[in-house]
Amino acid sequence: MSGLADQAQLKHDLSAVASGDIAGLRRLYEATARELYNICFRVVQNREAAEDVLQDVYIKVWNRAAGFDPAKGSAMAWLSMVARNSAIDWYRAQNRRTTVSDDALQFIADDGEAADDRLVREQEADRITALVDDLEDPTRSYIREAFLRGMTYSEIAEQSNVPLGTVKSRIRRGLMSMKRGLADG
Structure with missing residues (x-):
């Protein structure tokens, strides 16, 4: 026009x-x-x-x-x-996108670890690390090699050049000490 x-x-x-x-x-x-x-x-x-x-x-x-x-x-x-x-x-x-209220978010599946569970797990890990650090050497080293590096008791005994029974008893005493520390904690 x-x-x-x-x-x-x-x-x-x-x-x-x-x-x-x-x-x-x-x-x-x-x-x-x-x-x-x-x-x-x-x-x-x-x-x-x-x-x-x-x-x-x-x-x-x-x-x-x-x-x-x-x-x-x-x-x-x-x-x-x-x-x-x-x-x-x-x-x-x-x-326009539909928005969802926060209340609906609880129904969305989440395979991840819950925040409070993760916090508890991390606190427990920190406590265990502190208890291992408080042990005297060579017990501290034996526990780290067995549980962190995955070595067998025989491998630890051979590497440390000490009898197998000594490695077993030191690890057992160290674990018992840590157990008491966790119970007190």
Whole structure:
């Protein structure tokens, strides 16, 4: 739509629509539907959706035509703004993500360790490490080699060049001392 005569006609038709004239709405639709549809389509990128949005545009025009102020711009500019804003509203509504309340999060499966269980486990590990550190050497070394490095008692005895019975008794006494420390702790 171009030309002063066409703009004057659009302004006249909008005024008629504001007065409740259905024939004015029909003339307005016939003169502007193609351009307003193109605006809607560029935003929503879907033919059926653009047609639905265009229908909403003319409903809004019917309800809001009295709000058109020719001093603020042309009739086509006002109609284009209504079409563009309607299309953007439709697009946002389609792409709006549903949010979930925090209450629903408890139902989401989590295979990870619970934070409080992890905290207890880490505290226990710290206590055990401190108890091992408090042992006298060579008992401390024997326990670390057996339980941290995975060595057998025989391998520890051979490496330390002490009898197997000595390694076993020192490890046993060290574990008993740690057990008492855990019970006291």
